[in-house]
Amino acid sequence: MPESSPARAALPLAHIxxxxxxxxxxxxxxxxxxxxxxxxxxxxxxxxxxxVDPMGGKRHGFDFQNLxxxxxSMTLNLKSAEGKAIFMALAKDAxxxxxxYRSDVKLRLGVDYDSVVKINPRIIYGSISGFGQSGPDxxxxxxxxxxxxxxxxMSITGLPGQGPVRVGIPxxxxxxxxxxxxxxxxxxxxxxxxxxxxxxxxxxxxxxxxMLDFQAARWLMKGEVPGQAxxxxxxxxxxxxxxxxxxxxxxxxxxxxxxxxxxEALGAPELLSxxxxxTSAKRSANRKVLNEKFAARTRTNTxxxxxxxxxxxxxxxxxxxxxxxxxxxxxxxxxGIARKMHSEKIGDTKVVGQPINMSxxxxxxxxxxxxxxxxxxxxxxxxxxxxxxxxxxxxxxGVI
Numbered sequence: 001m002p003e004s005s006p007a008r009a010a011l012p013l014a015h016i017x018x019x020x021x022x023x024x025x026x027x028x029x030x031x032x033x034x035x036x037x038x039x040x041x042x043x044x045x046x047x048x049x050x051x052v053d054p055m056g057g058k059r060h061g062f063d064f065q066n067l068x069x070x071x072x073s074m075t076l077n078l079k080s081a082e083g084k085a086i087f088m089a090l091a092k093d094a095x096x097x098x099x100x101y102r103s104d105v106k107l108r109l110g111v112d113y114d115s116v117v118k119i120n121p122r123i124i125y126g127s128i129s130g131f132g133q134s135g136p137d138x139x140x141x142x143x144x145x146x147x148x149x150x151x152x153x154m155s156i157t158g159l160p161g162q163g164p165v166r167v168g169i170p171x172x173x174x175x176x177x178x179x180x181x182x183x184x185x186x187x188x189x190x191x192x193x194x195x196x197x198x199x200x201x202x203x204x205x206x207x208x209x210x211m212l213d214f215q216a217a218r219w220l221m222k223g224e225v226p227g228q229a230x231x232x233x234x235x236x237x238x239x240x241x242x243x244x245x246x247x248x249x250x251x252x253x254x255x256x257x258x259x260x261x262x263x264e265a266l267g268a269p270e271l272l273s274x275x276x277x278x279t280s281a282k283r284s285a286n287r288k289v290l291n292e293k294f295a296a297r298t299r300t301n302t303x304x305x306x307x308x309x310x311x312x313x314x315x316x317x318x319x320x321x322x323x324x325x326x327x328x329x330x331x332x333x334x335x336g337i338a339r340k341m342h343s344e345k346i347g348d349t350k351v352v353g354q355p356i357n358m359s360x361x362x363x364x365x366x367x368x369x370x371x372x373x374x375x376x377x378x379x380x381x382x383x384x385x386x387x388x389x390x391x392x393x394x395x396x397x398g399v400i
Contacts, residue, residue: 007364008070011038016188018096019044019087020071021111025144025170026128026204027100028067029177034096034184035070036354036363042090042380043068045373047075047400053373060343065370066351069341073371074380075400078109082399089384091116091123096184100128103138113199120197124187126180127201142204147172151208156215159230176207232291237283238262241320242295244303251294251306252316259283265313266297266306343369374400 008014016039020031035041053059077083088111091097097116099106106112106127113125127133130142145166148154153172158165183200191197209216215234218224226234233239236254253262256279263271271277271293276286283290298306303319310317321329327338339353354363377400381391394400 005364005368008038008368010361011363012358012361014038014040016040016095017093018042018098019090019094021097021099021101021106022128024100025067025173026176027098027180029174030100030126030128030180030184031071031098032067032069033178033181034098036367037356037361039096041071042376043071043073043371044076044078044087045073047077047395047398048373059370059373060346062351065341065343065346065349068370069351069367071368071371072376072380073374074377075374076377077399078111080397080399082394082397084110086381086384086399087111088116088119090380092119094120094123095188096124096126098126098180098184102141103127103129103131103133117197122191122195123197124184124191125197125199126184127199128176128180129201129203131205132203133201144170144173144204147204147208151205152212152216153208156212156226156228156234158228160228162228162230165228171211172204172208175211176202176204179207179210232287235284237280237287238290238294240291242291242298242306244298244306245301247303248320249298249303249306250316250318250320251298251310255280258315261313262310262315265309265315266294268293268297339363340366341369342366345372 013034016034018031018034018039018041020028020041020043022028022031022043031041031043058064076086078087091111097111099111101109113123113127116123116125129138130147131137131140148166148171149164151172154164154166157167179202180200183202187198187200215226218226231241233252233254236252238259239252239254240250241248242251251262253259259277260272263269271290275282277283277290307317307319319325326332332338337353337355338350340348341351342348351367353367378391381394381400386394391400
């Protein structure tokens with residue numbers, strides 16, 4: 001198998017071997033967590049059709065490059081007997097397999113957990129589907145936006161009365177990927193004690209409902225059906241977006257102490273003696289008028305002025321940035337979350353790095369480039385004992 005760079009060989013998961021059968025976003029998000037922390041990942045992709053990458057121009061686009069760095073790529077036709085045999089030979093020595101097919105596809109291909117565990121009882125097999133691995137909707141196709149709607153998120157996003165609104169990122173995909181990565185690492189940790197692998201799976205709909213968090217608990221515990229609250233926090237008042245003389249800012253001033261500090265910083269001490277705002281419950285009931293009174297103050301000066309004044313008073317406040325301004329923030333630049341990556345095809349670029357910081361395992365200065373289609377196929381097969389002639393024959397038959 002291809003060797004990892006020395007910098008990656010020092011990372012926490014460098015001893016873990018992963019077979020990546022994922023596509024789209026949820027599964028690749030899970031594998032990215034493993035790859036970024038050193039796991040040796042072989043991304044298995046369908047062979048090219050007439051030497052044309054099935055991803056086409058998308059492979060060198062921002063999305064694919066951001067998702068698939070720090071991996072090796074091999075092509076393999078899992079529908080062929082030879083391809084399945086090669087996969088099983090790799091699976092025999094792997095630690096982790098990750099897939100996000102529709103729940104029945106892996107069974108048709110014969111690469112499901114029950115098939116793999118027969119040859120490798122230590123395998124950790126990770127799966128993401130739209131709606132779970134069993135139940136009435138198990139084989140139903142699912143993507144992020146369907147999960148956002150079905151999972152309740154779109155009903156609480158947007159301005160009151162606006163109608164359902166999609167969140168601006170694929171939050172069900174991303175969250176399910178992060179949760180699966182966590183589950184895989186839990187299973188790897190447990191394997192140290194038991195010596196046994198297991199099947200770990202989640203779904204877009206489960207991840208989306210999990211992310212509803214306190215909004216779901218409102219229904220489960222109190223029978224309340226949350227609605228749209230727009231830019232206002234649904235329960236912590238006043239927390240929301242307020243106009244300034246040159247734009248808008250966020251202010252979070254929930255709780256009696258924070259409300260007092262905020263009123264003083266805004267130069268509105270009279271609000272503290274107003275009985276309509278004496279408690280959190282009354283501030284919530286009179287939210288609309290209170291927001292208008294806050295807005296009358298914040299409009300009188302710039303965003304920078306109010307952010308400085310409020311933060312000095314200990315009241316959380318910040319700008320509402322476009323993404324270019326986010327990456328221009330001095331603190332964001334200090335944190336270094338925009339990470340360098342060099343690709344032979346697209347040159348020097350940057351992608352989004354890890355938000356996890358470890359004192360003994362800093363991430364390498366540059367990420368390994370997202371591989372070209374099948375870039376490491378020959379190396380992987382050579383590691384299994386295939387000779388040049390055999391590799392050429394496999395290519396001629398469309399197995400790789």
